[in-house]
Amino acid sequence: MLTGLPITSIEHVGSTAIPGLPAKPILEIDIIVPRGIVAPATEALISAGYTHCGNLGVTDREAPKAPDERPARNVYLCVAGTLHVRNHLAVRGALLANPTLWNRYGAVKQQLAIEPGLVIHRYIAGKSAVLQDILAVSDLTDEEKTEIYELNTRK
Template structure:
């Protein structure tokens, strides 16, 4: 299992206060509500940003029918240049989105929370290889039930543990994700 990211490193990329989780991870069974929530948020984000949006996709476990997930809708947004925060941060914040994470050293990733729906809005530069990896993983799980079930089993096992930060839980899934992605190529 990979070494969890340190509190110090988490604090460096967290724009708001870093609050420890210190609990297990809640997983819900898949629901058709998740794609509906994604569609609503995608329309809202596209309405706010207009032509700045290069691509918007539902990603993460809530985008895979049959997969249990934290009840948080992961949305991937590609913009011309995610480092150019002037192009998108203020309009999103004016509509209630909150910038929580800025990772200049990891694909210039930004993460926002939503105004009224529990989302993780991941912002990357258009054409980013990480987006392609995320979507390849999603599409593979949708098409390969055995790998979806393998991933679900790993998530259930790991979610039962107490995690100081949710990111540590995400990091702990890295090995099974790499294993599945190797088959997705």
């Protein structure tokens, strides 16, 4: 469906990309493309049955919804090199490399999962402190880490 378009990479990110980490059974896939390719790639996915959902508040990203739930997945078309992409890759890399952070993040996710009536923005905010510790070992700048923190804690 994206045949003929330049794709920088396709990355499995999110908790399901980390072996053994507690995770919702939903794949997170970043299709990373050069800046000028997001619109044609979005159109190609729409032509293949995906629904256009916009960027869901994240600059330089589109979040088309898959036409089916097999497997359950969130697909994102992302501009290469942007903070969104670098954040996903930094978190994945740190969790794969650091068992202490892996254990801590897993424990936080499990604790949040049992909270009654938990809504998504509270779930994201609840993970924010450990995510900041995860990002502390990344090559993101302090300004980028602050921006990610603010995105994760907004309501």
